[in-house]
Amino acid sequence: MLERNLARRAPTVSPLVSESSVTVTPLDPQGRLAFRIKPAALAGRGTIDGFDLSGAINSRTSSEEGATMRTALRLGPDEWMLITAADEVDERCEAISAALTGVAHSLVDVSHRDVSFSVEGPGADSVVNSGCPIDLSMRAFPAGSATRTILGKAEIVLQRRAADSFTVTTWRSFAPYVQGFLVEATRG
Amino acid sequence: MLLIDCPYCGKRPEVEFHCGGEAHIARPEMPTAVEDADWGSFLYYRTNPKGLHAERWLHGHGCGRWFNALRDTVSDAFVATYEMGKPRPDRDEATASSPSNA
Amino acid sequence: MSQPFRRPSGGRIDRSRPLAVTFNGKQLEGFAGDTVASMLIASGQHLAGRSFKYHRPRGILSHGSDEPSALLSVDWRADRGAGYRDPNNRASVVEARDGLVVNTQNHWPSLETDVGAVNDLLSPIFVAGFYYKTFMWPRKFWDRVYEPVIRKAAGLGEAPEVRDADRYSNRHAHCDVLIVGAGPAGLAAALAASADGEKRVILADEGFEPGGALLNDVTSEIDGKPAMAWVAETVATLDARENVVILPRTTAFGYYNHNHVCMVERVSDHRADAPEGLARERLWQVRAGEVVLAAGSHERPLVFENNDRPGIMLAESVRAFVNRWAVLPGNELVVVTSSASAYRTALDAKAAGMRVSIVDIRLDADCGTELSLARDGGITVRTGHTVIKALGGKRVTGLVVAPISANGSIGEKTTLACDCVAMSGGWTPSVHLFSQSRGKLRFDVELDAFVPGTSAQAERSAGACRGVYDLSAVIADGAKAGGGSSTPQATVSFAGFQPVRVLPTDADATKIKAFIDFQNDVTAKDIKLAVREGFESIEHVKRYTTTGMATDQGKTSNMNALGLVAGILDRPLPAVGTTTFRPPYTPVTFGALIGPARDELFDPVRRTPIDPWAEKNGAVFEPVALWRRAKYFPQAGEDMHAAVARETKAVRTTVGIFDASTLGKIEVIGPDAAEFMNRIYTNAWLKLKTGGCRYGLMLREDGFVYDDGVVARLAEDRFHVTTTTGGAPRVMRHMEDYLQTEWPDLDVFLTSITEQWAVIALQGPNARKVLEPFVSEIDLAEDAFPHMTVKTGYVCGVPCRLFRVSFTGELGFEVNVPADYGEAVWKTLYEKGQKHGITPYGTEAMHVLRAEMGFIVVGQETDGTVTADDLGLSGLVSKVKTDFVGKRSLTRPDMVAEGRRQLVGLLTKNPDEVLDEGAQVVDDPGQPIPMKMIGHVTSSYASSNCGRSIAMAMIDGGRTRIGETVFVTTPAGFTEAVISNAVFYDVKGETVDA
Structure with a gap:
């Protein structure tokens, strides 16, 4: 019998070098759970298993980094993306399911579906805006925002961590395109 | 490119959306009880007004929600957007023709 | 060239930064802040191109983006090659800098000597609408004579021949x-x-x-x-x-x-x-x-005979060149105007040292303070005058002017010598x-x-x-x-x-060229002819004469054309309308x-997790939606036919391995999930047991087949749905639509998991043998794990959803593993499967294998007008369910009418002949044209397993016509084929339960 996890997770893209002050870096695998629940079914629960679900639509709430990291992106009225450490997925699933026993919801591991890039540096907003048509001013899309949108011809989930710091997440087969698009855009 | 006021996300560019045709055409409760002609109307007959038109839109590359919108087919002005299940807002043509970008 | 017409001082140029531009092989000198147009004028060069139709010499009309005439081909980076060249740049907006190489256009052999100028003499045949009148006959002249000649002569500039670098x-x-x-x-x-x-x-x-x-x-x-x-x-x-x-x-x-x-x-x-x-x-x-x-x-330009001669410019442009660029567009300037603003040009030009006189169409009484200012400044002003024509060829040499009397008659003509004219019509x-x-x-x-x-x-x-x-x-x-x-x-x-459309003249208006649209070479007489021929709407006049249709969008010409048409028709100008600005x-x-x-x-090229292996192993790819998929894996010396024959044979005799990762996958979760499936699919779902799989057929509300795929029930409230590769997004949208708008009361949630899972299909009699050593926590025995079931466990130590399904008719498994592990698991199965003769196969073999079994592909057998019954799949449509999407439409009269196109097989008389997909089918090839088409071929392959070609087709009333002979179009004529059942291999369905 073969051991579990014989195969190592393979990176989806190799990093490309951007020549400008804005860097585009593939992020290490993270645990990602697509979480759906009707707001009424939450019945006032603001937090589940440490994930803060109280944020407005298109916002990001996050606690700590590393092993205990809990980030919740509210992408729609009944949809969240929960992000945790890659090796915490099973534990988080169990805990969330236990907290919601008997409550209609959906929790699906999509850790392998998505690939993320960080886009950082002065002018990162312009780089994202080269293909993303939404208003990225700090007024319209402040730090702590997160939304599903478009980059060129790919769908992305865009998070703003700080003024010049974004995370761009896309489905894995779009990752080479998204990475290429962003790196091309760093050339101005 | 249109700018569409998603009831959940606010104003977002048209490329994030998908238009789903005329709104407020309810699927009959019991389709098998519907006459052929009425079913044909349900399937295929749509209004094509010059002026205000209630339409279904999906914010697919956004919050993923379907919603309804009142759009002026002459000016492309979005006069109102509203959640699924809500009644068509009472708006007249005059509101639609005023210059505004929704 | 030096800069003889550069003023000694002034202008918004930086004289400390000289520069040079190559113009038709010669050096032009200038300064930072110049345009190519101002450098040309500084050097005394006004001839800057040949016109579109008549190849008349043209100069620089304007100083801005409305320039219609001075169009240049520019090598922006001549040192880097032809990929940096583009045509039709307006000299007036090309900012001068070192290294630019510019060339004039529309002439041969040279700007100065252009044989195309013969068109100017032949102009009687180039009147408005000449395309429609001249090239009518003889018909066979079109391909050989007219079109090649027109193509060579027409158009502005030359399209680049290399890609834009x-x-x-x-x-x-x-x-x-x-x-x-x-x-x-x-x-x-x-x-x-x-x-x-x-x-x-x-x-x-x-x-x-x-x-x-x-x-x-x-x-x-x-x-x-x-x-x-x-x-x-x-x-x-x-x-x-x-x-x-x-x-x-x-x-x-x-x-x-x-x-x-x-x-x-x-x-x-x-x-x-x-x-x-x-x-x-x-x-x-x-x-x-x-x-x-x-x-x-x-x-606005003024319209008079030969108003296109080089040196004749817009008045404000003359002022711009004199003041902003400190260049003199000549020594002897005549300002022709019906507008007050041109007096400023006259005053500034005089101040700059040009000899200036003014010809004003207006009477003294219609002028403002500008008139006395000019006269006080020592400028001769001829008011109440018209311009009969301009003299000169490649440069204006004079203007013939004359007073207009109160009754409109033309008085005694005077010729004013000049090398520059500044005109303003307002x-x-x-x-x-x-x-x-x-x-x-x-x-x-x-x-x-x-x-x-x-x-x-x-x-x-x-x-x-x-x-x-x-x-x-x-x-x-x-x-x-x-x-x-x-x-x-x-x-x-x-x-x-004072608006004027065409300056009064006593010349025969049908004989002279007074240009309205400089870029498209449209004259006042062309417009008049169009109106005389019955074109009254400005939109029609525009298209007939092409006025305002050039790349300058009629910036200088539209109002003159409109006014002229309104004048001829004696209608107020707005009644003629205005053209649409686009x-x-x-x-x-x-x-x-x-x-x-x-x-x-x-475009994004979507690659599966197993794509790198396929590339390394010589796969030939094909695009499927945005995906690229391995089509076949040729070995040395094999063409597609040979490779596919080998791959399909291997699946039927040993085992094949196939990358099915692109299949759309949706996880449907919630207490009402089964009810939702029941409403969305045609067949019954409530009784499907956990661990069971079912082939589902999905209709649109109109009753036509929308998508299909295998669905597994993973738990009471959890389904793993698969869709076609291309259908994944629209199926998801279709499902969300019903959930959100029709059945919001259902507690069901959808999540796309297409890319979460890599899918490796093992198909063939040896599939179980290959898989067995790598599986843990799953019993692969036939009794424990029958066809159309699903189990979760581990393969190669990674979590797996293992499907016992078959799209080939053979014993088959589909191994779903998290995508990052896909390539490693594939490699392991492939390497350890060698002893069982494992063979990678691509989409082409997959298609042949499924067609041998008569399995449909949505989008290939179906085209949005095909029902389940048309496909012979009415058994998948529940008769018991009171409702599902599309059910009501199935009893509409035309959906149950006799003679609908039905899926059948076609066997060519010649077993080696492979029909074209899309080929039309007729009963009688001898019938007169247009023939009655009775169907078309939807899928067609050479099948090595069947030892002959096989085809699927949609034929009118096909299932009642099994055994009949029909005729199918081929590039070489009709060929004979016999209608058959659409299952070609393993007709008894025995191999799948091996």
Whole structure:
């Protein structure tokens, strides 16, 4: 019998070098759970298993980094993306399911579906805006925002961590395109 | 490119959306009880007004929600957007023709 | 060439920075701040091109983006090759810099000697509508004579022959106020709009220096300061405001819905030092809260015989060259005008040392203060005069002028020797962008112009583009449009003009060429002919004569054409209508529109986790939706046919391995999941046991087949749905639509898991043997794990959803593992499967294998008008369920009518003949044309397992016609085929349960 996890997770893209002050870096695998629940079914629960679900639509709430990291992106009225450490997925699933026993919801591991890039540096907003048509001013899309949108011809989930710091997440087969698009855009 | 006021996300560019045709055409409760002609109307007959038109839109590359919108087919002005299940807002043509970008 | 016509001082050029441009192989000299047009004039070169139709010599008409004639082919980076060349650049907007190589167009063998000029003599055949009249007959001349000749002669410039080597970039931007035009109105608007320090303001101007018409103005003052000092101060103020973005060299060319304005910024063409890789142009897609249009106005040419001779220019352009660029467009200037503004040109030109006289169409009484100012300044002014014609060929040498008497008769002619003519027929507000925004134009009789009427969007026009011409008023208007106010004291502008369409003449109007549209070579007589032939709507006249249809969009010609038509028809001008202004305002490169969407970034190419292995192992790929999929794996010396024969054979005899990762996958979860499946699919789902799989057929509400796929029930409330590769997004949308709009009461949630799982199909008699050693926590035995079931466990130690399914008719498994493990698991199974003869196969073999079994592919057998019964799948449609999507439509009369097209097999008489997919089927090839088509071929392959070709087809009433002979189109004629059942292999269905 073969051991579990014989195969190592393979990176989806190799990093490309951007020549400008804005860097585009593939992020290490993270645990990602697509979480759906009707707001009424939450019945006032603001937090589940440490994930803060109280944020407005298109916002990001996050606690700590590393092993205990809990980030919740509210992408729609009944949809969240929960992000945790890659090796915490099973534990988080169990805990969330236990907290919601008997409550209609959906929790699906999509850790392998998505690939993320960080886009950082002065002018990162312009780089994202080269293909993303939404208003990225700090007024319209402040730090702590997160939304599903478009980059060129790919769908992305865009998070703003700080003024010049974004995370761009896309489905894995779009990752080479998204990475290429962003790196091309760093050339101005 | 249109700018569409998603009831959940606010104003977002048209490329994030998908238009789903005329709104407020309810699927009959019991389709098998519907006459052929009425079913044909349900399937295929749509209004094509010059002026205000209630339409279904999906914010697919956004919050993923379907919603309804009142759009002026002459000016492309979005006069109102509203959640699924809500009644068509009472708006007249005059509101639609005023210059505004929704 | 030296610069004999450069003034010794002055101008907005930097004399400390000399530069050179190559023009038709010769060196032109100039300075930073020049355009190619100003350098040409500095050198005394006015001949700058040949015209479109008649190959007449043409010069420089204008100093701006409305230039119709001086079009140049430009090598922007001659040292880097032909990929940096593009045609039809207006000399007046090409910013001069070292290293530019420019060439004139539309002539052979040379600019000076152009054999095409014979067209000028043949012009009687090139009248309006000549295309429609001349090339009618004989018909066979069209391909061999007319078309090649027209293609060679027609068109502006030469299309580049190599691909554009430049980079182009794209930028989405948002602002509160976008201001188009940085002339006095635009600057005042920007100042007002940005004053609060909060509003985001973008100020864009097509020129390389802000100031607009003030750049040409050396006499006006604003609040006691020279006008350009006011401009400099204003720009400095704006520059210091962080909420303002100033974009020079940026043309707003398209005004679309909801204040979406597209602009193109020329980023590097003007930079001699531009590093390789710097974008050439940037497309700005701006979404503005409000738009202020301050686009200025265009001067109208006057229409008289030979008004296109080089040296004849617009009056304001002469002023611009003299003042802004410090070049003299000649020594002897005649100003011909019906407009007050041209007097400023006359005064400035005289001050610059040109000998100047004025010919004014107006009578003394119709003139303003400008007349006495000119006369007091020592300029001869002939009022009440007309121009009969211009003299000269490649350069104007004189003007024949004559007084017009009160009754309209032409008096005694005088010839005025000159080498330059400045003409002005008044002004036309630039309403292009306003009109594009769907604003309604209003005709203002006083201004003799269309001006913005009712805005359709959050937009305001300011200044000359809405007919406000006096400088103080322009600035006040701009400030108001920007949301503020300003009451400047500025020099009073010479304004007002008397509209003239065609200058009075006693010459035979049918014999002379007086140009209306310089770029498309349309003359006044062409317009008259069109009207005489019955074209009365300006839209028809435009298309018949092509006036206003060239790349300059009729900026200089439209009002003259309109006025002429209105005059001939004796109708008020607005009754003739105005033509529609369409984007782009000025020509835009394809590069700018495309931006980065080239090569790898043209479209996302979606690759599966197993793609790297397939590439390494020599797969030939095919695109399927946005995916690229391995089509077959040729071994040395194999073509597709041989490879597919080997791959399909291997699946039936040993085992094949196939990458099915692209299949759409949706996880459907919730207490009502089974009920939802029951409503969305045609078959029954409530009783499907956990661990069971079912093939599901999905209809649209109209009853036609929409998608299909295997669905597994993983738990009471959890289904793993698969869709076709191309159908995944629309199936997801279809399902969400019903959940959100029709059945919001159902507690069901959908999640796309297409890319979470890599899917490896093992198909063939040895599939179990290959898989067995790697599986843990799953019993693979036939009894424990029968066909159409699913189990979870581990394969190669990674978590797995293992499906016992088959799209080949053989014993089969589909191994779903998390995508990052896909390639490793595939490699392990492939390597350890060698001893069982494992063979990778691609989509082509997959298609053949499924067709051998008669399995349909949605989108291949179906086309949106096919029902389940048409496909012979009525067994999958529940008769018991009271409702599901599409059910009601299945009993509509036409859905149950006799003779519908039904899926059948087709066996060619010649077993080696493979029919074309899409080929039409007829009963009788001898019938007269048009024949009655009774069906078409949907799938067709050479099948090595069947030892012959096989095909599937949709045939009218096909299932009742098994055994009958039909005829199928082939490129070589009809071929015979026999209708059969659409199952070709393993008709008893025995192999799948091995």
